[in-house]
Amino acid sequence: MQIKKAEYLISSPSLGQCPTADRPEFAFIGRSNVGKSSLINLLCNREKLAKTSATPGKTQLINHFEIVSASAGNAKEKKWYLVDLPGYGFAKVSQNQRKSWTKMIEEYLRKRENLVNVFVLIDSRLPPQKIDIQFINQLGEWEVPFSLVFTKSDKNTQKDTAKNIKYFMFELLKTWESAPPYFVTSTVKKTGRKEILAHIEELIETMGK
Ligand code: GTP
Ligand code: MG
Secondary structure: OEEEEEEEEEEEOOHHHOOOOOOOEEEEEEEOOOOHHHHHHHHHOOOOOOOOOOOOOOOOOEEEEEEEEEEOOEEEEEEEEEEEOOOEOOOOOOHHHHHHHHHHHHHHHHHOOOEEEEEEEEEOOOOOOHHHHHHHHHHHHHOOOEEEEEEOHHHOOHHHHHHHHHHHHHHHOOOOOOOOOEEEOEOOOOEOHHHHHHHHHHHHHHHOO
C-alpha cells in the first residue's frame, strides 16, 4: 500500500464533533509517550504530520488525518481516516481531566460507526504493564477490534523484545482465547511500516466483501 496523501484534518474534543463517518477509520492509542504520533508520521512518511513531544500528554483531543492510499494491482484509490488519540496513564493530570479523558475515549471507541480497528501501542522495552492489559480487556468488553504494536524496538535487543512480547501474550491469554495480531516497530530504524499498512489494506478490502 502506498500513501498518496496524508493531511491533518481536525482535532475534536468529543465524538459529536468528529468528521462525518463516511470512510473506514483506524485509531492509534496507548500509554502517554509510547510513540503514537511518531508512528503515525512513520506510516504516512511525513516527519511533522502528527505532533510528537518528549513531554507526555501532548495529544489531548481526537485528531483526524485524511489519507488517500493506492494498492498495487488496484487502480482505485482508497480514502480513509487515521486517528491519533490522547494517551492514557499520564500521571500528572487531575482526577477531573482523567474522568473527561475516559468519557471521551469510551464514547469514541464504542460509538464511532466507521471505526474498523484500534492499534494499541505497547512499549516493547517493558514487561507487561497492568494499565495496558486492563485497557485491552476493556476493549474486549466493549467488543472493539484491535491489534497490538510494540514500539521503540530499536532501544532493546531483538531477543529482549521477543521475550517481552511473549510475556505480554502470556498475560493476555489468561483472559483471551487467542492472541491478537501484533506488529513490532521502530521509528528510528523505520521498521514495521509496511506490515501495518498491509494490515490496514487487508481490513479495508475485507470490509468491501
Ligand atoms: P503523547 O501524545 O504525549 O501521548 O505521546 P505519543 O504516544 O504520541 O508519543 P510521541 O510519538 O510523541 O513520542 C514520545 C517520545 O518517544 C519522543 O521523544 C519520540 O521521539 C520517542 N519515540 C517514539 N517512537 C520511537 C521509536 O521507535 N524509537 C525511539 N528510540 N524513540 C521513539
Ligand atoms: Mg501524541
